[in-house]
Amino acid sequence: MSKMHKEHTLTKNQQIIFDLIDKSPEPMKAYSILFSVQKKGINAPLQVYRALDKLVEIGKIHKIESRNAFIACHNSSCQVAKATAFSICEICEKVTEISSTGLSKYLTNFKDKDGMKYSKYNLEFFGSCKKCTPK
Amino acid sequence: MSKMHKEHTLTKNQQIIFDLIDKSPEPMKAYSILFSVQKKGINAPLQVYRALDKLVEIGKIHKIESRNAFIACHNSSCQVAKATAFSICEICEKVTEISSTGLSKYLTNFKDKDGMKYSKYNLEFFGSCKKCTPK
DNA sequence: ATATTAATGTTATATTATTACACAATGTTA
DNA sequence: TAACATTGTGTAATAATATAACATTAATAT
Numbered sequence: 001m002s003k004m005h006k007e008h009t010l011t012k013n014q015q016i017i018f019d020l021i022d023k024s025p026e027p028m029k030a031y032s033i034l035f036s037v038q039k040k041g042i043n044a045p046l047q048v049y050r051a052l053d054k055l056v057e058i059g060k061i062h063k064i065e066s067r068n069a070f071i072a073c074h075n076s077s078c079q080v081a082k083a084t085a086f087s088i089c090e091i092c093e094k095v096t097e098i099s100s101t102g103l104s105k106y107l108t109n110f111k112d113k114d115g116m117k118y119s120k121y122n123l124e125f126f127g128s129c130k131k132c133t134p135k
Numbered sequence: 136m137s138k139m140h141k142e143h144t145l146t147k148n149q150q151i152i153f154d155l156i157d158k159s160p161e162p163m164k165a166y167s168i169l170f171s172v173q174k175k176g177i178n179a180p181l182q183v184y185r186a187l188d189k190l191v192e193i194g195k196i197h198k199i200e201s202r203n204a205f206i207a208c209h210n211s212s213c214q215v216a217k218a219t220a221f222s223i224c225e226i227c228e229k230v231t232e233i234s235s236t237g238l239s240k241y242l243t244n245f246k247d248k249d250g251m252k253y254s255k256y257n258l259e260f261f262g263s264c265k266k267c268t269p270k
Numbered sequence: 271a272t273a274t275t276a277a278t279g280t281t282a283t284a285t286t287a288t289t290a291c292a293c294a295a296t297g298t299t300a
Numbered sequence: 301t302a303a304c305a306t307t308g309t310g311t312a313a314t315a316a317t318a319t320a321a322c323a324t325t326a327a328t329a330t
Contacts, residue, residue, distance in 0.1 A: 100247065
């Protein structure tokens with residue numbers, strides 16, 4: 001039992017769409033996914049959005065909110081999408097999921113002064129990646 | 136010189152739209168802003184989006200990415216929109232800007248293991264606010 | 271004054287996402 | 301296994317969010 005979260009058997013549409021996102025080196029947008037899977041019989045936006053919703057829900061993919069795009073989860077410690085952090089290069093748009101135990105501990109334990117109970121967070125860092133930063 | 140950021144003189148459209156957002160108890164969406172300001176001579180989406188872009192740029196308002204909505208900045212320490220954190224109640228959709236020196240210090244100084252240089256971050260916490268949390 | 275930059279007004283269009291409805295597959299559970 | 305509930309599918313239509321392109325005007329800088 002090394003997996004952090006329950007295995008879900010993906011349905012056909014979910015599997016097709018997950019595989020596509022998982023293989024993509026960059027975040028994918030819903031309509032670009034749609035165009036890519038039309039040869040596989042997925043014809044309508046809703047079919048894509050439904051699969052995306054489910055995949056996000058079970059933590060197989062994450063939505064990059066500032067980009068309206070989706071990437072596969074490569075971080076077993078981001079317990080079912082409850083605690084996500086990304087770095088985003090504003091030059092080349094490369095997005096990387098951050099897996100820092102320190103960061104996730106800090107944020108998971110963070111309490112605001114209003115005593116609000118948090119069940120989830122999403123953090124997006126912006127900057128320029130190593131490649132795009134002039135020496 | 137108590138202000139954290141340079142004063143910008145807002146243009147007419149910018150001022151109208153800022154005032155509206157500033158008075159709103161909840162985040163406002165672009166098209167709801169558009170409907171509200173049509174009596175004041177702002178007729179087209181682009182006029183709203185242009186003002187919003189500028190207001191975000193100078194730090195007078197922030198965009199809540201997960202909601203596609205905008206709130207006025209009430210946090211002098213969020214240096215021109217470079218470092219923003221919000222708490223979002225998933226029940227009543229109340230959004231509050233978090234001003235925690237500890238949090239902003241921690242995140243501003245955070246370095247990932249790829250050595251990426253960050254110039255900005257946005258953090259959104261989700262949960263249920265005091266009002267919406269059953270005792 | 272004139273060059274430059276920033277903002278405006280307008281039309282059209284692109285992109286992102288959801289509603290509504292009918293039906294099929296799968297999973298309980300009695 | 302029959303009945304029921306739940307989840308997923310397919311399709312059409314439409315809503316909601318955001319930008320492109322172009323002409324013009326206002327503000328700022330030299």
